[in-house]
Amino acid sequence: MEIRHLQSFIALAEEGQFTAAARKLNIVQSGLSVTIKEMEQELGVQLVNRATRNLSLTHGGELFLEYARSSLATLNEVRLLASPTGFEPVLSP
Amino acid sequence: MEIRHLQSFIALAEEGQFTAAARKLNIVQSGLSVTIKEMEQELGVQLVNRATRNLSLTHGGELFLEYARSSLATLNEVRLLASPTGFEPVLSP
DNA sequence: TAAAAATACTCCATAGGTATTTTAT
DNA sequence: ATAAAATACCTATGGAGTATTTTTA
Numbered sequence A, B: 001m002e003i004r005h006l007q008s009f010i011a012l013a014e015e016g017q018f019t020a021a022a023r024k025l026n027i028v029q030s031g032l033s034v035t036i037k038e039m040e041q042e043l044g045v046q047l048v049n050r051a052t053r054n055l056s057l058t059h060g061g062e063l064f065l066e067y068a069r070s071s072l073a074t075l076n077e078v079r080l081l082a083s084p085t086g087f088e089p090v091l092s093p
Numbered sequence C: 001t002a003a004a005a006a007t008a009c010t011c012c013a014t015a016g017g018t019a020t021t022t023t024a025t
Numbered sequence D: 001a002t003a004a005a006a007t008a009c010c011t012a013t014g015g016a017g018t019a020t021t022t023t024t025a
Helices: A004-015 A018-025 A029-043 A059-083 B004-015 B018-025 B029-043 B059-085
Strands: none
Touching: A004 A018, A004 A029, A004 A059, A018 A029, A018 B059, A029 B059, A059 B029, A059 B059, B004 B018, B004 B029, B018 B029
8 A cells, every 4th residue: 555545545535436536636536446445455444335426434434534644644744844844964975 | 655664664763774674574675775765755854874884763764763653553453443343344246 | 804785687566547337326 | 328436458667576786894
């Protein structure tokens, strides 16, 4: 699982629809469909209840949504705090 | 960045050495070297100070280590809580 | 000079694309 | 009949391997 796939899942949860989420993510619907399936495989947890026009999160999906959001938020903090503030000089080789 | 790469970075931080960390991860040293470089690229943050026989984490590396640990810990909780306990019946297609 | 890290390739797995089919309204 | 999801296939990217070179203690 790629970290960017957390974004994919968040988008799906927010849009409530593969097609719309994929559009938002600038990827194609089929790709998102496969990606979410693979995430479910890797986690061993079903994330969404699929119905052609009614998508909902499972209990696991809700949990994972929280995880994905806080994980990405923390990652952004790391990015921000680590480099410009902490001023790590690049080692000259 | 793959989620498994968080493990790679944690191993590197703990072992303090690419060779030993790679061995622990059952991957090859050169692969780990490249992976960490790519993570630094993707994050825009230098994670380790490299010296042939003295490796240390940068400030960003310390921050990222905390992130990696808590992220993986939470992910494991999700895995555990979501599926056997919550008992999500697999939808019959 | 002997360890650890980096570099240069090669290969294969897979993310994401196009095209199409299935499904439910 | 239409809109959404799934499936089948293809391609390109990149993770990880082997072999080798550089580095410094």
